[in-house]
Amino acid sequence: MPYETDYTNQGFTKVGTRVNRPDGVDKVTGRAKYGADANAAGQLVGRVLRSPHAHALITKIDTSKAEKLPGVKAVLTGKDFPDLTGGNRGLMDILENCMARGRALYDGHAVAAVAAIDADTANKALKLIKVTYKQLPHVTDVDEAIKPGAPIIHDWVRTAGVTPAPTTASNVAQRSEFGHGDVDAGFAQADVIIEKSFKTEQTHQGYIEPHACLATLGPDGSGELWVTTQGHFTFRNVCASLLGLEVAKLKVTSSEIGGGFGGKTHVWTEPVALQLSRKANRPVKLVMSRDEVFRATGPTSSTSVDVKIGAKRNGKITAATAELRYQSGAFPGMWAMFGAMTSFACYDLKNVKSVGFDVLVNRPKVAAYRAPSAPMAAFAVESVVDMLAAELGMDAVDFRIKNAAKKGTKASYGPVYGPIGIGPTLDAVKNHPHMKRKLGKNQGRGVACGFWFNFGGQTCTDLNIGVDGSVNLTVGTVDVGGSRASLALIAAEELGIDYEQVRVTIGDTNSLGHNDTTEGSRGTFSSGMATIFAARNAVDVLKQRAAATWDIPVEQVIWEAGEARAKGRQNNNLPPLSLKEIAAKSPRTGGPIAGHNEVVADGAGVSFASHMCDVEVDPETGATKILRYTVVQDAGKAIHPDYVEGQFQGGAAQGIGWALNEEYIYGDDGRLQNAGFLDYRIPVCSDLPFIDTQILEIPNPNHPYGVRGVGETSIVPPLAAIGNAVSNAVGVRMTHVPMSPPRILNAIETAKE
Amino acid sequence: MNGVTVSAKVNGDAVQYVCPADESLLDVLRNRLNLTGVKEGCGTGDCGACSITLDGRLVCSCLVLGAEAEGREIGTVEGLSEGGKLHPLQEEFIEKAALQCGICTPGFLVAAKSLLERNPNPTEEEIRYALAGNLCRCTGYDKIVRAVQSAAKIMRRGKKVAR
Numbered sequence: 001m002p003y004e005t006d007y008t009n010q011g012f013t014k015v016g017t018r019v020n021r022p023d024g025v026d027k028v029t030g031r032a033k034y035g036a037d038a039n040a041a042g043q044l045v046g047r048v049l050r051s052p053h054a055h056a057l058i059t060k061i062d063t064s065k066a067e068k069l070p071g072v073k074a075v076l077t078g079k080d081f082p083d084l085t086g087g088n089r090g091l092m093d094i095l096e097n098c099m100a101r102g103r104a105l106y107d108g109h110a111v112a113a114v115a116a117i118d119a120d121t122a123n124k125a126l127k128l129i130k131v132t133y134k135q136l137p138h139v140t141d142v143d144e145a146i147k148p149g150a151p152i153i154h155d156w157v158r159t160a161g162v163t164p165a166p167t168t169a170s171n172v173a174q175r176s177e178f179g180h181g182d183v184d185a186g187f188a189q190a191d192v193i194i195e196k197s198f199k200t201e202q203t204h205q206g207y208i209e210p211h212a213c214l215a216t217l218g219p220d221g222s223g224e225l226w227v228t229t230q231g232h233f234t235f236r237n238v239c240a241s242l243l244g245l246e247v248a249k250l251k252v253t254s255s256e257i258g259g260g261f262g263g264k265t266h267v268w269t270e271p272v273a274l275q276l277s278r279k280a281n282r283p284v285k286l287v288m289s290r291d292e293v294f295r296a297t298g299p300t301s302s303t304s305v306d307v308k309i310g311a312k313r314n315g316k317i318t319a320a321t322a323e324l325r326y327q328s329g330a331f332p333g334m335w336a337m338f339g340a341m342t343s344f345a346c347y348d349l350k351n352v353k354s355v356g357f358d359v360l361v362n363r364p365k366v367a368a369y370r371a372p373s374a375p376m377a378a379f380a381v382e383s384v385v386d387m388l389a390a391e392l393g394m395d396a397v398d399f400r401i402k403n404a405a406k407k408g409t410k411a412s413y414g415p416v417y418g419p420i421g422i423g424p425t426l427d428a429v430k431n432h433p434h435m436k437r438k439l440g441k442n443q444g445r446g447v448a449c450g451f452w453f454n455f456g457g458q459t460c461t462d463l464n465i466g467v468d469g470s471v472n473l474t475v476g477t478v479d480v481g482g483s484r485a486s487l488a489l490i491a492a493e494e495l496g497i498d499y500e501q502v503r504v505t506i507g508d509t510n511s512l513g514h515n516d517t518t519e520g521s522r523g524t525f526s527s528g529m530a531t532i533f534a535a536r537n538a539v540d541v542l543k544q545r546a547a548a549t550w551d552i553p554v555e556q557v558i559w560e561a562g563e564a565r566a567k568g569r570q571n572n573n574l575p576p577l578s579l580k581e582i583a584a585k586s587p588r589t590g591g592p593i594a595g596h597n598e599v600v601a602d603g604a605g606v607s608f609a610s611h612m613c614d615v616e617v618d619p620e621t622g623a624t625k626i627l628r629y630t631v632v633q634d635a636g637k638a639i640h641p642d643y644v645e646g647q648f649q650g651g652a653a654q655g656i657g658w659a660l661n662e663e664y665i666y667g668d669d670g671r672l673q674n675a676g677f678l679d680y681r682i683p684v685c686s687d688l689p690f691i692d693t694q695i696l697e698i699p700n701p702n703h704p705y706g707v708r709g710v711g712e713t714s715i716v717p718p719l720a721a722i723g724n725a726v727s728n729a730v731g732v733r734m735t736h737v738p739m740s741p742p743r744i745l746n747a748i749e750t751a752k753e
Numbered sequence: 754m755n756g757v758t759v760s761a762k763v764n765g766d767a768v769q770y771v772c773p774a775d776e777s778l779l780d781v782l783r784n785r786l787n788l789t790g791v792k793e794g795c796g797t798g799d800c801g802a803c804s805i806t807l808d809g810r811l812v813c814s815c816l817v818l819g820a821e822a823e824g825r826e827i828g829t830v831e832g833l834s835e836g837g838k839l840h841p842l843q844e845e846f847i848e849k850a851a852l853q854c855g856i857c858t859p860g861f862l863v864a865a866k867s868l869l870e871r872n873p874n875p876t877e878e879e880i881r882y883a884l885a886g887n888l889c890r891c892t893g894y895d896k897i898v899r900a901v902q903s904a905a906k907i908m909r910r911g912k913k914v915a916r
Contacts, residue, residue, distance in 0.1 A: 024847035027855030028839065030790015030830040034856060037789040120773070206890050208794040208802055209856040258792070258856025259890050290795040481853045481891065642850035646892055650853065653893030677799035677888060685894040686881040 014493040015705060018642045021485040022504060023256070032256045035212030035228030036287045043214065044073055044115040046276050046286035047122040048269060049129055050296060051104030051111050054138035054362040054670025055151065058102055058131060061112060065128040071121035073280035075129070076113045078102065080275060084244045093331040095242050097365045098271050104133065105153065105330035106362045107671045108295025110269075115276040115284045138362040138670040142327040143304050145171045145361045153330055153360040171360040173332035178340050178413045179321075179353035186319025186351030190310025194387045198380040200719065200737040201663035202302040202327075204294055205369050206654070206682045209258020211297060212287040215273035219281060222249045227270055230260040230478050231517025235267055236509045242271045243278075250274075253508040254478045261654070262368030265517045268297050294675035298367020299664060301326035301335045305380040307343075315394050315402045319351040320344050320412075324377060328358050329365040338373035341413035342716075343381050345451035346400075346422050346608065348409040362670055368519060370651060371452040371712035375658065375719050379737055382448040382720030387733065396447055396724070397435075400610075401426045404449075417606065421634025421698045422449060425610040428694055434612045434630045443616045443627065444729025450609045450716025454709035455520020456601030460513035461530035463491060463538050463595040467587065469580030471495065473534075474507040475527040476515025481650075481711060482643035483523040489639055490528050490705070494535035496562030497579055513598050521709025524639055526601035532704050538595030545589045546577045603702025604709055609633035611652065611717040615725040619748065622741030624660055624726055630692040636700040636708030648714045649691040655718020657683045663738050757820040763788070764832025772819040779803045781819035782829060790830040790859045794888065801887030804860035805829050811867040813886075830859035833866065841904040841911070842866055851900035853891035860887050865901045873909055877902070 026032040051058075063075045078101040085091040095101075100111045112129050116122035137151040144150055150171060158166045161175040187193060209228055217223035223245065229235050232254040240247045257264060273286040288297070309320045322343045326336035336356030343354045354377075389399035404422045411417055429435065429447060439445060462474040473491050477483065484504040492499045516522070539559045546564030547554040552574075556567045564582065566574040586593050614628040631648040638644040661681045665673045674680045699706025719737050726744065727733045732751040736743055756771035763786060770785045779796075782788040782805070791814055794800035798813040805814045806828035833840040842862050845851070852858045861884060868875060868883040875883065880901050881894070889897060 018850070020847050021850070023855070024852070025839070025843075027852055027858050028830075028843035028846050028862060029834060030788070030859050032855055033789070034792070036783075036793065207854070207856075208800055208888055208890055209792070209854070210794070256856075257854060258794075259854045261890070287793075290797065290800075482850070642896075643853070646850060646853055646896065649893035649895045650891045654890065676797055677795050678797065682888060682890060683893075684885040684888065685898065686878075686885040688881075688894055690898070691893045691895050 010705065012493060014489045014499055015639050016641065017489065018640065019485060019489065019499050021482050022488060023484055034209055034258050035255045038214045038226045038255065039285065040214055040216060040283035043283040043285050044117060044280055045119045045122045046113060046115045046273050046284045047126055048110045048272065048292070049112040049126045050292065051100065051107065051109040052671065053104055053133055053135055054107050054140065055136040056104045056133040057136060058100060058104060058111060059134050060132040062130040063112065066114060066125040069121065069125050069128060071117040072114055072125045073117070073282060074115040074276045075125070076272065076275055076279065077111065084242065091241055094238060094267060097331060098268065106364050108292065108364060110272065110296065113272050113276055115280050140361050140363055140666045140670055142302055142325050142359050142361060145327065145359050146325065153362065157332065157360065172357050173328065173360055174337065174358040176337040176340055176356045177353065180410060181351030183319045183321050183351045183353045187310045189312065189318040191313045192388060192391050193308065193310040194384050194391060195308040196384050196387065196735060197306045198383065198735045200303045200376040200379060202299050202363065203369070203658045203662045204299040204680065205261035205263035207259025207261060207263060210288040210290060210293045211268055213270050213273050214283060214285045215270065215277045216283040217274045217278040221245055223274060225250065225252045225270060225274060226255055227252060228255050228257050228264060230257065230264045230480060230519060232478065233476060233509050233514050234517045235270060238267050239271050239274055243274055251508055251510045254506055257478055257480055260480055261370045262372055262519060263298055265519050266298055266367050290677065291675045294680060295672050296364055298365055300369035300372060301328060301366050301376070303339065303376040305376060307380045307384045309384050309388055311388055311392060313392065315392055315399050317347060317349055317403045320349055322354040322377065322381065324354065324356045325359055326356065326373060327361045327363065329363045330360060331365045332360065333358050333366050335366055335373045339377040342374040342451050343377035344412035346405060346449045347403045348405045349412060352412045354412065370654065370715045374450065374452055374716045375655060378448065378450050378716045379719035379723055382717065383723050386724045397426060397430050400449060418701055419698055420606055420608060421696055422608040424696050424698055425608055425632045425634060428632045428696060429610045429612055432612065432630060434628055434692065437614065437628065439614060442619060442729055443614060444725045444727065446613050446721045446724030446728060448611055448717040448720035448724060450713050452521065452607050452713040452716060454525065454604035454607050455522045456526045456604040457516035457520070457522055458514055459526040459530040459601050460515055460598040461527060461534045462512060463531065463534040465538060465579070465583050465593040467583055469501065469583040471497070471502045473502055473504045473531060474511060475504060475531070476507055476512045477523045477527040478518040479506055480518055480523060481647060482640060483527065485643065486524045486639040487527055487531050490531045491535050494532055495539065495579060496560065520604065521607065521711035522601070522604065525604055525703060525707050525709045528639065528705065528707055529601045529703060530597045530599050533597035533599065534595040536595065537597060538593060541593050541595065542579060542582050545582050545586065545593065548589055549577065549585065550574050605636050605700025605702060607634060607708050607710065607713040609713045609717055611721040613721040613725045615722060615729055617726055617729045617744060622744035624739060624744065626656055626689055628689060631714055632694040632696065633710065633713055634696045634698045634708060635710045636703065637697055637706040638695045639707065641695060644695055644710050645693045647710045648693045651712065651714025652691050652718055653683050653688060655715045656688065656722065658738060659719045659722040660738050661740060759820060759823045761822040761824065762826045764829060774820055776819045777815050778817040778819045778822055779814040782814060788829050788831055792856055792859055794856070801864060802857055802860045804863040804887065806863060806867060811864055828863065830862055833862055840866065841907045842901065845900040845904040845907065849896050849900035849903060851892065851896040857887060857889045861889065861897060869905055869908060873905060875905060
């Protein structure tokens, strides 16, 4: 295969091996400490009162009875959060989402909070707070919210991205457009055009660990926050801005994180917990219930998408358009923009246009969910791609291969691609044994592709060598899926030492410079890059110490296989000095040996995947069983293959849940009806088969080891792959996710009529 | 507080605690006995993160009252390893990369141990149904099932050697 190999074949000895993770023992023995596992002397229990209404004016909050209840130490409402945002609308949205300011915008919106000596007292206090609401008309559906006459969520919102600038309020917060060429001319050249509309329902990341924190903030403005988060530095900065604190005086420590998938990139109750602590002058522990997690954190958008693609008889796509409407909850978001950017990223298109509309509704503020916005766009586009292939009488994989983007393709969202993996993943699908398995009655096969940008971002890393030669690597990216193992492998590779000699710690915000949130599949990519550079800094020091020990110029010292070696015949009498030997002498040769790096890790390589799925649909019940599922994805370079596979499998499983079961169900009253794991059903063990994986390695030229982020892309193709499989099984095109049994039965019935 | 005084055994050790009559065993284990390896994911018996054994039977500790444990034997993840030696399930969960975030791991280990005590040689399907009460959002269950299969094999071999 003619793929770039410049960055492979580096003779890795550690990278690419399947070592045991360093936090494994802690996690199998129950020792690992998560958000709710920390306690402080004198801590209070924090609880939040939430709106039962989808949209209401808060005319009065009477907290006097709650305040008088013995054991209650602090009560807060929106009035206890002065506006310190300096006109920053984004910050104000965060603040208003943490605690309502005169208006409840969705079922679950926080309206008051208490801190009390125990949970029982706190719960009693919540019941004593009397909130007077005046209900307002609400809207929860994305298409309804755009219609004329729909209740306006915010009267200050004017649609951004349109000219001339509108003068009246709208629920469309932003219009964004991407593409190039002339789509009208392109469609005029097409022999076949397919146009179809699709809907997807709102889903939640569904991490098993609810949000939890332990907050301490004293009257001196100094504080500490122990919290389950994907980005403790970001949490620090946001909490400091909202509460008027100096960044350096708020120490935030990330606990072990029990899943995030994007949902723990935003603050929800943390500023509230800190403010309760400040008011009570005692530590406050605030743990969300599962009901609160569903109602009041950040699920992903529900969407409504129209796609039109035209192609010539020879299978070449001539034009493609998409209009994507994504609801962002009760506050403006950028989610339709991401949908518009990713929708056609897999293909090499001359004429393409995608337009996104971010829409406000009375639902919780949408947050990132693993490759946010891409799965819904892919569902629509990859469904139409399949329909078009069928119409042309072409194999669905061959059709994709013929139109796949490649190196040099101008992406629909702007940039020109470097070496990319979409073609190779499709070739792998074509040759995969999965595709040769025979299908039986009521069974169908689906294939779909997916794309995600990936992200690098600000990163700061420290590497310290102990006197015994063991190495402590301190990073600021939270370990969400095994990155400590990957980063230890990278440090060991650079230094030429054993993996077991390296211990990785996630530093708190007082230990390192700023690190961006662990999002955009950046953990191993960016901290890996910073670790390589920090290790190389340390190697420079190690060489200097060896040179000084030998009394030769440092230019004559090289670092190889974990030891300093003296170059040149004149130095033949100097035996190599190992890292351990140099470390042991370090107190006498200049003190501690360390390497450090701060970097903006630009150049995150884009990521592509192609998935194959076989399903069987019971025509009596409409229930779908996943028979086989295979993920092929480009990892750039798989540092730890086990955890790369784990990301592929986990993303596929989440996508399967989304495709078949998961959805937020709102009643006519605008209240969420299924805020629990019983009624919001994520896949369980008996729902799934083994999920096969194939890792491809098309190196990212912007990373010393060729690494691309791997965490997110795996959730992009499943909706479409399963949609195509189910459509093939039942002989009816499925256009609405999740494809729950009633929807499938309804589609079959409608087709018969 | 109208406390109930309870005497029970936890992981083989005798314990005594006082708890309100309506407090869950999960809260007792976590907040009164400091056994924070037992996790709360939902509090409604849907996720299995708080799985423990009560007189050898697998239960969600969030659905049991602390007061109900009087005179009974409680088993938690903290009791799985013996001294410094990990249980084969713990070993294989690490070896087979069967955990990512790890929040569900204690519950899975307790549930899998309970399964293997009842059925030392389960099929893949039996494993999947036995663990269907435990939610994992990271792994897609693939490596968890493989780890349980592997541990079962090691434990069967161990029993043969012991005989």
